[in-house]
Amino acid sequence: MKNLFKKYEGKLPLKVINDLKENMPKNISEAKLKKILEETVTEYNKMLVQPGESVGLVGAESIGEPGTQMTLNTFHFAGVAEMNVTMGLPRIIEILDGKKNISTPMTEIYLKKPYSQGKDIKRLALSIKETTLKEIVSEFVVDIAESKIEIKFDEKKMQDIGVDYPVIQKSIKANFKELALSKKGDVITLKLNEKEKELNQLFKTKEKIKEIYVQGIKGITQVLPIKKGDEFLIITAGTNLKKILELDFVNKPRTISNNVFEISSVLGIEAARQVIINEVYKVIENQGLNVDIRHLMLVADTMCATGAVKGVTRYGVVKEKSSVLARASFETPIKHIFNASLIGEVDNLNSVVENVMLNQPVPVGTGLPGLITKVKRS
Amino acid sequence: MSEAYLNGKFIGTVENPNEFIKKVRDGRRKGTVSNNLNIYYNKITSNIQMNDDKGRLRRPLIVIKDGQSLLTESHIKKLENNEILFSDLVKQGVIEYLDAAEEENAFVAFSREALTKEHTHLEIAPMAMVGLCTSLVPYANFSPGARISIGSKNQKQALGMYAINFPIRIDMDINMLHYPQMPLVQSVMHDVSNYNKHPSGQNMVVAIMSYKGYNVDDAVVLNRASIDRGLGRSTYYRPAIAEELRYSGGLTDEVSIPDKDVKGYKSEKDYRLLEKDGIIFQEAKVTEGDVIIGKTSPPRFLSSMDQYNFAPSSRRESSKALKHGEEGIVDFVLITENSEGNRLIQVKIRDQRIPEIGDKFTSRHGQKGVVGLIVDQADMPFTASGITPDLLFSPHGIPSRMTISHLIELISGKVGALSSRYIDGTLFDVEPEKMLRKELLSLGFRENGVETMYNGITGEQMEAKIYIGNIYYMKLRHMVANKIHARARGPIQLLTRQPTEGRAKEGGLRLGEMEKDTFVAHGASLLLKERFDADRTIVPVCEECGMVAVHDTFKNRLYCPVCGDNVEINFIEVSYAFKLLLDELKSLTIHPKLILKNKY
Numbered sequence A: 001m002k003n004l005f006k007k008y009e010g011k012l013p014l015k016v017i018n019d020l021k022e023n024m025p026k027n028i029s030e031a032k033l034k035k036i037l038e039e040t041v042t043e044y045n046k047m048l049v050q051p052g053e054s055v056g057l058v059g060a061e062s063i064g065e066p067g068t069q070m071t072l073n074t075f076h077f078a079g080v081a082e083m084n085v086t087m088g089l090p091r092i093i094e095i096l097d098g099k100k101n102i103s104t105p106m107t108e109i110y111l112k113k114p115y116s117q118g119k120d121i122k123r124l125a126l127s128i129k130e131t132t133l134k135e136i137v138s139e140f141v142v143d144i145a146e147s148k149i150e151i152k153f154d155e156k157k158m159q160d161i162g163v164d165y166p167v168i169q170k171s172i173k174a175n176f177k178e179l180a181l182s183k184k185g186d187v188i189t190l191k192l193n194e195k196e197k198e199l200n201q202l203f204k205t206k207e208k209i210k211e212i213y214v215q216g217i218k219g220i221t222q223v224l225p226i227k228k229g230d231e232f233l234i235i236t237a238g239t240n241l242k243k244i245l246e247l248d249f250v251n252k253p254r255t256i257s258n259n260v261f262e263i264s265s266v267l268g269i270e271a272a273r274q275v276i277i278n279e280v281y282k283v284i285e286n287q288g289l290n291v292d293i294r295h296l297m298l299v300a301d302t303m304c305a306t307g308a309v310k311g312v313t314r315y316g317v318v319k320e321k322s323s324v325l326a327r328a329s330f331e332t333p334i335k336h337i338f339n340a341s342l343i344g345e346v347d348n349l350n351s352v353v354e355n356v357m358l359n360q361p362v363p364v365g366t367g368l369p370g371l372i373t374k375v376k377r378s
Numbered sequence B: 001m002s003e004a005y006l007n008g009k010f011i012g013t014v015e016n017p018n019e020f021i022k023k024v025r026d027g028r029r030k031g032t033v034s035n036n037l038n039i040y041y042n043k044i045t046s047n048i049q050m051n052d053d054k055g056r057l058r059r060p061l062i063v064i065k066d067g068q069s070l071l072t073e074s075h076i077k078k079l080e081n082n083e084i085l086f087s088d089l090v091k092q093g094v095i096e097y098l099d100a101a102e103e104e105n106a107f108v109a110f111s112r113e114a115l116t117k118e119h120t121h122l123e124i125a126p127m128a129m130v131g132l133c134t135s136l137v138p139y140a141n142f143s144p145g146a147r148i149s150i151g152s153k154n155q156k157q158a159l160g161m162y163a164i165n166f167p168i169r170i171d172m173d174i175n176m177l178h179y180p181q182m183p184l185v186q187s188v189m190h191d192v193s194n195y196n197k198h199p200s201g202q203n204m205v206v207a208i209m210s211y212k213g214y215n216v217d218d219a220v221v222l223n224r225a226s227i228d229r230g231l232g233r234s235t236y237y238r239p240a241i242a243e244e245l246r247y248s249g250g251l252t253d254e255v256s257i258p259d260k261d262v263k264g265y266k267s268e269k270d271y272r273l274l275e276k277d278g279i280i281f282q283e284a285k286v287t288e289g290d291v292i293i294g295k296t297s298p299p300r301f302l303s304s305m306d307q308y309n310f311a312p313s314s315r316r317e318s319s320k321a322l323k324h325g326e327e328g329i330v331d332f333v334l335i336t337e338n339s340e341g342n343r344l345i346q347v348k349i350r351d352q353r354i355p356e357i358g359d360k361f362t363s364r365h366g367q368k369g370v371v372g373l374i375v376d377q378a379d380m381p382f383t384a385s386g387i388t389p390d391l392l393f394s395p396h397g398i399p400s401r402m403t404i405s406h407l408i409e410l411i412s413g414k415v416g417a418l419s420s421r422y423i424d425g426t427l428f429d430v431e432p433e434k435m436l437r438k439e440l441l442s443l444g445f446r447e448n449g450v451e452t453m454y455n456g457i458t459g460e461q462m463e464a465k466i467y468i469g470n471i472y473y474m475k476l477r478h479m480v481a482n483k484i485h486a487r488a489r490g491p492i493q494l495l496t497r498q499p500t501e502g503r504a505k506e507g508g509l510r511l512g513e514m515e516k517d518t519f520v521a522h523g524a525s526l527l528l529k530e531r532f533d534a535d536r537t538i539v540p541v542c543e544e545c546g547m548v549a550v551h552d553t554f555k556n557r558l559y560c561p562v563c564g565d566n567v568e569i570n571f572i573e574v575s576y577a578f579k580l581l582l583d584e585l586k587s588l589t590i591h592p593k594l595i596l597k598n599k600y
Helices: A002-007 A014-023 A030-047 A055-067 A088-096 A121-128 A155-161 A165-175 A199-210 A241-246 A260-266 A269-286 A293-304 A324-328 A333-343 A352-357 B017-030 B073-080 B086-092 B145-156 B188-192 B224-228 B404-419 B433-442 B513-522 B525-535 B576-587
Strands: A106-110 A137-143 A148-153 A180-184 A187-191 A213-215 A222-228 A231-237 B002-006 B009-014 B038-042 B047-051 B058-065 B095-099 B174-177 B202-208 B219-223 B234-243 B291-293 B295-297 B328-337 B343-353 B360-362 B368-375 B391-393 B466-475 B536-542 B550-552 B557-559 B569-575
Touching: A002 A014, A002 A030, A014 A030, A055 A269, A055 A293, A055 B513, A088 A269, A106 A241, A121 A155, A121 A222, A121 A231, A137 A199, A148 A199, A165 A180, A165 A187, A165 A199, A165 A213, A241 A260, A260 A269, A269 A293, A324 A333, A324 A352, A352 B576, B002 B017, B017 B038, B017 B047, B038 B095, B073 B086, B086 B095, B202 B404, B219 B224, B224 B368, B234 B291, B234 B328, B291 B343, B391 B466, B404 B433, B404 B466, B513 B525, B525 B536, B536 B576, B569 B576
Parallel strands: B002 B047, B202 B391, B219 B368
Antiparallel strands: A106 A231, A137 A148, A148 A187, A180 A187, A222 A231, B002 B009, B038 B047, B058 B095, B174 B234, B202 B466, B219 B391, B234 B343, B328 B343, B360 B368, B360 B466, B536 B569, B550 B557
8 A cells, every 4th residue: 555655746736745645544445545536636736836827926916905804003012011013004014015024023932831821921021021121220329529320220020020120230340331330229330430521421321321222132122912812922022133143042943023034044944934934924813804924925936036035125125136127017118128228237027017018928827838840851 | 452353354453342343243143234244252362353345254133232133023924925125134134144153152043942142242143054965854852963054964965856948948968857746845945946847856765664674874775666666767868069160261160971082981780870060850760879969070181282172071070979988868849049149059868767776876964875786666665555665775774874854854745745744854843743743643544654564576565674765865976878888809909009088089997906816816817818908019120129129011121220121020919008118219219129038
């Protein structure tokens, strides 16, 4: 029986063969199995896209048409435990245009075993969040006469976030080497150098100290521990996937961000392609629309085909087209025609737009095949 | 302390704003302050805004003092006896005009009965809340505002009698309804505005039922017998205008039958209806292409020699002819002079418009629809008493639009028709529906307006009782005869060789970008090519330089203007638009080189 399956490995995808293997009764006869496999092959071939099918255009129309029905912005998540996320048409445009800075970058952090059950979840979340000094300070006192700054800390907040004085002192020292530092109770006093005794300098230093990085991951502006099904995970606003994946309590294979470019640089282009598909599909599903996922796969494939993420814009995917006329018919025609004339580009009229312009049969569907006959020589 | 503004400009401060405003208002009522001035106190900013500039919408209200109306019985009596006028009441301060801003400070009572001490004004009549056109909608307070607005807008497009002197007027695009009727259900405004002297609709017998699906989606079904008796029949008038223009050098246009050697001479047949003076005669039947006013113009460009050489051949034909698809009868010829002293000829052409499929009809309640089918009387449903409706209206038009007024008019129209009287449907002040129903019952009909009806085709009794009565329907000016358009072959543009655009130019219907996509999506590649063949051309191409060569058909010679005679030149088939693109690229000093290759 195994031999028979092996025979069909080239004709059917592995997944289909495995499915068949699993669902076949143990004592099936050889002849019957062969019949089933033959039938599967014909069915499979029927389902394949036929040569000459204009998949790109059908895909574009299939995404574009329901797109006209999309409500521009959805204003939900007004509740307490959720964040406002860009959804709807703006989000789709953002993804397909290949925007580098997306409007709401987010990470979903899945956790390893004890933590995914809710252990220390709040502390973990806060430890990820990028904390600056001003967030744990209750009062700044600027002493002009002595030219020193007294910083009073909010110890309760410090406890919540999980910072202690040595860490703070260390990070202040790292940023301001010239300051003399002394601690008394919950107050840290900083004294300026004799040289820099100017009043202006004092205030400037105070403002700089406020923004000192204390702990957490840079770029994470907000954290939100939530329960999804029966496990806990952390959602963050702002992304820094590289740093997050370095943490030891993170379930690395499942943690994902919604920033396509970040994914492509951290996890690679295949992951980026999958994120494009997932994110667009999420929006379409969210709007209650029905678009076949294969259309999105095609778009994602085109965007990622070069190995780098390219948006569907005149600087991205369209720029990669080989035909001058096709590029010119999209946007900025004069630029393309001039540049083509400078280097003497040749347009081989291989795709649809050029052939419509020249009133030639477009090479899709019935226009694709040609007939070749042998001419009898008499 | 308040700041005072006049027409938005700061003019000073006021110690006691309330006292100041009272003084101004009293002054206005006494006549010491212009009654064009409106004053408004903004409590939040404690500013006083005064306006007397133009462009504010104002409406008249009766002034109330201490809960008592200033308009007394004696005023009304005097008004009735024509002793005083409305404007006198305004002068006396009994009635004043408020603008939108001052209305914010006013407390207006809806009716005399609702008056209290707090009220500052009283409505003259509840109907005064809406405008002239809207108050022509009967039972308007029973329908949503949006529908009433649509209803009043539709009435403006209704055909009627737009002017009494229409036979001697020359107007562009005018329609006259043949047998206008006064509406059975009227409002006070129909009297006040003299609507009954120039009505613009007809009282039709309407049954609310479907008819084989021919009145879905807001369509209506008409009775052919009614149409044959003149229902919804109208005449369409349009003029042909020609002017004898004067040009420099003492040259003028000339209205006459053009000579045969005039440039652009049509054909003798086209000029056959012209009389000696070059103008058509009255009551002539004309169809497309027929010349109505024969006219020739001097040549466009005069060389110095031509000035002394007035050969008629150099004159251009510039006659006024009937355009494609037009027909009619010459109604009236007017020869006059315009303000510049040029001779002006205006010919009015009339065309009878009998209702046909696609013409637009409406009731007064925003329930417009186009004719979906015209049915023989024999096939129309009929009632027990043998009445066949003029018009069938689909019940699906009612639930979503909630035009209850449409339904009530049907009942009161029925009562009006049966008892031969006009019913009052004035906004907020109608004859109660209860009374109408009682009257209908006493006239021998079901009080709810339904009747047993029979299928006109099979004669079977219908299971449902049909709601049937009279509704005032109007024919709107959008008629298919003015809009119908199709083309198989026709004129093309000079520049692109593509079909012209628009009905007036007998243009093609564009197969646009998205329509093209559907062809591609179906893979119908060769069909797409055929559809775009309208500007197909065959051009010779020089194989050497790749540019369009010259084919001299006269000498049957092929040559390339760049490379000369001794090159291979082949013909290719492309769209003319592409050839144009190549030319434009050349003008940009780009060399578009076509590399030819055999397809097979």
